[in-house]
Amino acid sequence: MSPSNEVVNVVIAGLGGQGALKASDIVADAAFRSGLEVKKSEIHGMSQRGGSVTSDVRFGAEVFSPMVPPGEADFLVVLAPSQVENNRWQLRPGGRLIPPELVAENTLRSKKCLNVALAGVLSAFLDLPEEHWVAAIRANLPEKVHAMNLDAFQKGRQAAAGLSR
């Protein structure tokens, strides 16, 4: 969607324990495997206590700040319905919100895979090769959950097929 010399800005938001940071690991790794310059930044620390968590991923030919500048996110991926409104300011005008209800939880083998499913939705809007996404999912998750997460990733890609570009 953006020309290759521009930086793609992704913000992933959720609540502690939902896997927002894991999702951002996967996005960053997929971009890294595609040979791009990548930066990923997050604030954790007290996140395990269920508070708001956000993680920024930026990639392109040259990236400086690891943080997405306020109001410049191309994509805002949100894992918890309660976290949509307080994070909307991060989107640039015309940026795309990927909210949790895009993938119905009951279509997933486990609701814990929602983070990877939403990464799947995101992947449909980025021109990173699918093989790198798959490799990133395998590299960032324990083997016993690979199958259910790869399935969730595909569910996400399918959900994205119906959306406007």
Next chain:
Amino acid sequence: MQPDRMLLSGDEAVALAARGGHVRLGTGYPGTPSTEILEAFSELGGQAQWSPNEKVALEVAIGAAFAGARAICTMKHVGLNVAADPLFTVAYTGVQGALVIVSADDPGMSSSQNEQDNRRYAVAAGVPMLEPADSQEAYDFTLLGIEISERWKIPVLLRMTTRVCHSYTVVRPRPPVAPPPAPHFERDVAHRVMIPAHARPAHVRLREKLDAIAQWNETEGPNRVVEGTAARGVITSGISYMHVREADREAAVLKLGLTHPLPFGAMREFARAHGRTIVVEEGDPYLAEAALAAGLAVETKPDLFRFGELNVDRVRRILNGEASPEAKVPPGKPPELCPGCPHRSVFTALRDLGCIVAGDIGCYTLGVLPPFNALDTCVCMGAGITVGLGLRHVLPPEEARRVVSVIGDSTFVHSGITGLVEAVYNPPATGHLTIILDNGTTAMTGMQEHPGTGRSLDHGRAGKVIFEDLVESLGMARPVVIDPTVDTARFQSLVSEALASGALRVIVARRDCLLATSKIKSYEQALKQETCLVPIE
């Protein structure tokens, strides 16, 4: 085989460099955002160990560096307050091997009680300081820190910040370097025993070393200029450099890597060559004040940018000289004690009993929030017990009798023990009650081991400090140990009884952190299997 390109956090990059740079010993105490350095160093096969606190960690590292080994010591910014005593004098003694001290600062306080700027420590103690801007520099500067430390026989401060520690950026590791000579002891009392007669010349030597490093920094230091318009120059360091490059693609930039002692010559030349020179830095105006004091014509940021982290937007505002109030970001959901957290039962009881609670630092500090509202003070690690004692000493007896100190298990080992010694030595007239919240881990910083868990940094078997024995050895009654979640009524009556007793009492509220329970089980299981494999003689 090491890949030629890796996506690493700044913390992981420090660990990788330390491992590749033949660091023999890594010591530290957990603290966000520094914790992952030693964990990663251990995973890479390095010898890494948690000490009870930062002062101890630094002293152990100093011993290793005295013996000619390379040592790294990691901590969060406030940890350096605890370790300040050895820091100031190891600057005088110098080292034989290498000593790199990592201070991970937290501008914006993503998880800290203050946002002190530890660059001031480099100046105050007189140690060279490196400030990396991303993971590649975290890697490079760790190796450079080792080099500087060995060349000038001086400890080096590697000053990181939350964004550098926790951001993942691309690192290209270097080919392996040759190991240093094996450690051995050489007696050298003039450099190692700081009696005044030795310390006076040692101070002079320290200033000479710093002069030599300043000279070197002018021409060979890790500083660089990004060419740009002659109209506008920016002097910056650390993560701020990244924001600057993005906020202003035209400005010339002098990026400083070694920020103590500063390369004033290079800075002066840069300032002269540009119409305006603006200093952009996070936290205190450390660079700006130094530049102004040296008579350089530079502009400093408006005061409001002293607070919190910088980002691209704020740097744009600094460069434009905008000091109008900033837009507020909508608040997120604040953290809270996990549902089912054992600390919950304790704070419910203290609230219902109307206690005045001198608190400490850990997950349990969240007892301050509703529905508990059951924590009344929190200053620094260890202050739970001691502030409680101070309150007891001066409050009218009916109020004093309601004062309770709470302290986590890791915090108790860190700096709570001396508080109990104080209680025994200077007991308040009304006695005092301390509750040790023993959840079997250092939960706040991500479940690290400590001397009370009986497991080492890598979760192997280690010596175990038994809190009940320790308290008893001080001459106090043996503490009652209770799981506060099982019989809440009994817990509450134990607290009331202790408060009414007028004596010094300790209660150990023992129940594993909910999020750590399964991990602790698996560590213990692994250790059991290990012992079974040991052949019987």
